[in-house]
Amino acid sequence: MTHPRHRSALIFLASLAIFTIAVTIAAQFGLVSTSFVKTLGKTLCLCLAALAMDLIWGYAGILSLGHMAFFALGGYMVGMWLMYARTEEIVIASMSNGGLPATPEEISQGIATQIFGVVGASDLPAIWSFANSLPLQLALVVAVPGLLALIFGWLAFRSRVTGVYLSILTQAMTLALALYLFQNDSGLRGNNGLSGLQNLPGVTAGQDAVSLWFFWASAAALALTYVGLHAIVSGKFGSVIRAIRDDEARVRFLGYSVEGYKLFVFTLTAVICAFAGALYYPQAGIINPAELAPIASIYLAVWVAVGGRGRLYGAVIGAALVSLLSSWFTGGRVPSVDLGIGTINWVDWWLVLLGLTFVCVTLFSPKGIGGLFDRFAGVHAPDRKGAPLGPDDGSLQEKEAQE
Amino acid sequence: MSALLEVSGVTVSFDGFRAINNLTFSIGAAELRAIIGPNGAGKSTFMDIVTGKTRPDSGSVNFGERPVSLLKLSEAQIARAGIGRKFQRPTVFEDQTVHENLTLALKAARSPWAVLAWRKSAADEDRIAALTAQVGLADSLAKKAGTLSHGQKQWLEIAMLLAQEPRLLLVDEPAAGMTLAEREKTTELLVDIARTRAVVVVEHDMDFVRRLNCKVTVLHEGAVLAEGSLDHVTKNQTVIDVYLGRG
Ligand SMILES: Nc1ncnc2c1ncn2[C@@H]1O[C@H](COP(=O)(O)OP(=O)(O)OP(=O)(O)O)[C@@H](O)[C@H]1O
Numbered sequence: 001m002t003h004p005r006h007r008s009a010l011i012f013l014a015s016l017a018i019f020t021i022a023v024t025i026a027a028q029f030g031l032v033s034t035s036f037v038k039t040l041g042k043t044l045c046l047c048l049a050a051l052a053m054d055l056i057w058g059y060a061g062i063l064s065l066g067h068m069a070f071f072a073l074g075g076y077m078v079g080m081w082l083m084y085a086r087t088e089e090i091v092i093a094s095m096s097n098g099g100l101p102a103t104p105e106e107i108s109q110g111i112a113t114q115i116f117g118v119v120g121a122s123d124l125p126a127i128w129s130f131a132n133s134l135p136l137q138l139a140l141v142v143a144v145p146g147l148l149a150l151i152f153g154w155l156a157f158r159s160r161v162t163g164v165y166l167s168i169l170t171q172a173m174t175l176a177l178a179l180y181l182f183q184n185d186s187g188l189r190g191n192n193g194l195s196g197l198q199n200l201p202g203v204t205a206g207q208d209a210v211s212l213w214f215f216w217a218s219a220a221a222l223a224l225t226y227v228g229l230h231a232i233v234s235g236k237f238g239s240v241i242r243a244i245r246d247d248e249a250r251v252r253f254l255g256y257s258v259e260g261y262k263l264f265v266f267t268l269t270a271v272i273c274a275f276a277g278a279l280y281y282p283q284a285g286i287i288n289p290a291e292l293a294p295i296a297s298i299y300l301a302v303w304v305a306v307g308g309r310g311r312l313y314g315a316v317i318g319a320a321l322v323s324l325l326s327s328w329f330t331g332g333r334v335p336s337v338d339l340g341i342g343t344i345n346w347v348d349w350w351l352v353l354l355g356l357t358f359v360c361v362t363l364f365s366p367k368g369i370g371g372l373f374d375r376f377a378g379v380h381a382p383d384r385k386g387a388p389l390g391p392d393d394g395s396l397q398e399k400e401a402q403e
Numbered sequence: 404m405s406a407l408l409e410v411s412g413v414t415v416s417f418d419g420f421r422a423i424n425n426l427t428f429s430i431g432a433a434e435l436r437a438i439i440g441p442n443g444a445g446k447s448t449f450m451d452i453v454t455g456k457t458r459p460d461s462g463s464v465n466f467g468e469r470p471v472s473l474l475k476l477s478e479a480q481i482a483r484a485g486i487g488r489k490f491q492r493p494t495v496f497e498d499q500t501v502h503e504n505l506t507l508a509l510k511a512a513r514s515p516w517a518v519l520a521w522r523k524s525a526a527d528e529d530r531i532a533a534l535t536a537q538v539g540l541a542d543s544l545a546k547k548a549g550t551l552s553h554g555q556k557q558w559l560e561i562a563m564l565l566a567q568e569p570r571l572l573l574v575d576e577p578a579a580g581m582t583l584a585e586r587e588k589t590t591e592l593l594v595d596i597a598r599t600r601a602v603v604v605v606e607h608d609m610d611f612v613r614r615l616n617c618k619v620t621v622l623h624e625g626a627v628l629a630e631g632s633l634d635h636v637t638k639n640q641t642v643i644d645v646y647l648g649r650g
């Protein structure tokens with residue numbers, strides 16, 4: 001017997017498993033290309049980030065427009081190890097041609113010149129100190145975005161910044177970080193970013209195999225996170241954060257530290273995004289500061305809105321659908337439409353289409369695509385005569401609450 | 404009798420307007436008190452000060468046997484210290500069920516980690532069942548609070564207040580929007596609660612206050628105008644002039 005509340009999670013896990021197996025089989029028989037497997041793997045990572053976005057916005061009501069910064073930071077952290085270890089292999093190989101075995105100093109000098117030649121430097125910056133160790137660099141995937149979120153969140157929530165002001169603040173955070181990383185002396189190769197991340201050091205298997213490994217890892221990460229977040233949101237913690245979303249003042253008078261919960265959720269979701277980024281960029285192969293552009297985080301919010309905020313599967317559906325459509329339309333493979341007076345070139349017009357879709361979803365299906373699934377469940381909706389479910393900006397609107 | 408709550412010399416101004424003016428008030432550990440006064444007298448503002456929502460410009464607010472100043476505590480800390488509040492407008496979490504609303508309020512550790520680790524126990528279920536039976540919501544446990552009637556929301560909020568097991572309850576206009584029968588039930592409940600805790604009730608309905616049968620404090624322009632039994636204060640000429648005589 002399963003509680004009806006857990007049914008959506010079971011359906012989700014089953015669908016994800018079938019999808020993963022189907023893609024694997026198709027890849028084995030050469031029905032899908034390696035690059036498409038990578039696209040699907042990356043999409044799963046974006047779904048993971050959307051889950052985090054749904055937790056913080058859909059459930060806790062905090063419209064953060066900076067979470068893709070944590071996603072990119074996670075990518076940078078894992079990218080540093082990938083690039084270092086890969087360059088180390090190449091440097092050692094090329095030096096061993098010279099006859100004498102190279103000294104450690106020569107090797108590290110060689111690595112530094114290889115990696116930082118493009119920005120005119122030849123020393124490894126201090127932030128690369130741990131790049132030679134995979135466990136340490138993986139720890140930084142959690143530590144760096146987690147700490148940034150903790151400090152930023154502490155400052156923002158302690159001063160009770162809410163609503164649109166918080167959204168602007170998070171946009172400023174991701175923009176500032178992007179501008180910093182664009183500088184050549186940021187220690188992360190400026191606008192060149194990190195590249196060659198698809199090459200795993202010490203691995204001789206081809207990209208067709210590696211792409212599947214990452215695809216599976218992304219699917220597993222998505223499944224595990226889904227289960228974990230489902231447990232969180234269907235328990236008392238979920239109840240507290242939904243209460244904060246709808247009426248945070250009332251929650252304070254029940255004795256809960258609203259600021260503490262916001263900080264907790266902000267940091268937790270930042271770490272989930274960082275994980276997603278750490279899986280995404282080895283599949284993308286390259287990361288540069290443009291990934292932290294403010295628009296990236298806005299997209300994340302659009303995916304969740306299109307999918308339906310406040311329901312985990314909605315976030316996944318929204319992210320998968322919009323990001324796959326986006327790569328299809330912008331990939332240049334969609335035939336242009338000739339209207340006589342002009343042609344619609346989808347590479348240019350995709351954003352307009354997305355914008356229109358967003359407006360339509362907001363107007364006609366405020367619960368998003370995920371809401372369509374609820375038509376089958378006949379739960380009564382609170383009759384609010386159009387009033388939102390709480391006094392706060394982020395509170396659920398009447399139409400969203402109908403299940 | 405030593406006081407549970409001691410408010411002394413408190414003053415609050417909003418943009419130069421003195422909403423509370425050198426107010427002094429105290430209540431014992433198991434006492435029922437009614438506060439009456441005209442609109443804008445500062446009754447709700449008084450509750451805002453005690454619960455930490457509004458910070459006074461001067462004065463002191465102390466709580467407990469070994470008194471701690473509430474002025475340094477946040478709203479959440481004050482609530483955890485044992486002060487519960489019912490708002491003038493019923494505020495329950497409309498998107499959540501009656502059961503969820505009560506679970507949120509049940510006395511338990513409040514930190515995020517403790518809440519993550521929280522599992523409902525048989526004792527909690529019994530407590531929720533008892534509370535909903537007490538306020539007549541036993542059949543509505545699975546209903547979303549937003550679907551309840553106005554009076555039922557008031558009851559749910561009172562039940563949530565009791566679930567917190569506070570030592571001091573501040574109840575702002577509990578009878579608003581209730582039928583006569585509901586009002587009588589509310590009176591009984593408040594009188595019953597006040598046997599073990601301190602209860603402060605703000606109410607405009609004089610019949611309601613009379614049924615509470617307790618000491619009455621009259622507020623006017625942010626200060627105490629009179630205090631004593633209802634009969635005593637209703638004989639006071641100034642009280643008649645500023646409050647009773649109006650309608
Ligand atoms: N945050 C605030 N900012 C400005 N003025 C305020 C604020 N809160 C209360 N006031 C003013 O303080 C005065 C006292 O208000 P309060 O709500 O305490 O009255 P009340 O006695 O509860 O009245 P009622 O019986 O109508 O509920 C009013 O004149 C009100 O306008």
Ligand SMILES: [Mg+2]
Nearest residue numbers: 446447448491
């Ligand atoms: Mg009032």
